[in-house]
Amino acid sequence: MLAVASLPTLGAGDAALSPEVVGLGKVLQSGAGSGLLTSAGVATRVAEATGGTVGQLAKSEGYKVTVMEGKQAIVARIKASGDIRVTIADKGGLTASGEISSDKALTHFADLSSDQITALVNRARQLVQSMRH
């Protein structure tokens, strides 16, 4: 399971809700399982911290946060099951120590907090920036 954290409060009269929060509200209304709710909250917090955009995973329950660093996409995949990956498209996944690896045993995580995922995304950004130089 993902680390439990507080979810944003949805006010009926709040006209300034971000798309991410509106999406989270829909999940809340759907009555989906707690894993999905938690993954939505984690994805929202990671997106807010990194300036990324939240989208639903295509076929799995969960969300992805896409962060663009120049033309390079960094994707944090946050499944409702708790499975988490951070990848730099065209390069590979990040290990817990922030290195790029093709070994899937080293790049799939469970039970990461939003802060830990944000740190991996920021590390991915640093790597992309260093590749440009």
Added chain:
Amino acid sequence: MDAETLAKNLSGGYIERHTFDLGAKAFTMNVSVLENAVLSMYAVTFVSVSHFAFVDNQVGEWERLELTQMWIDASPAASGSEEWEVTLSLWDLAQVELRCAAISVDGESVR
């Protein structure tokens, strides 16, 4: 190999080589999977492909193709068209959706 095992084994691997033979209606890909420092190679062929869609909203090209996840959406027994229905995710950013009559791995049919 059964389809569920195939999807599990290939997810997280890298597509090293791929060809789509329109005449033979066959999509072939060689996938390398590194797990716990053990490298496994799979030669996968989707036979008699009747549908092939590439869904991508990204700009730019990729030098490496990660087969981020593979889904068997339906087996022939469960499919309305009596075909395998398969989705391949590339980097969680693009998808290949295909239908085919059979799937083989290293020359053996997938059950």
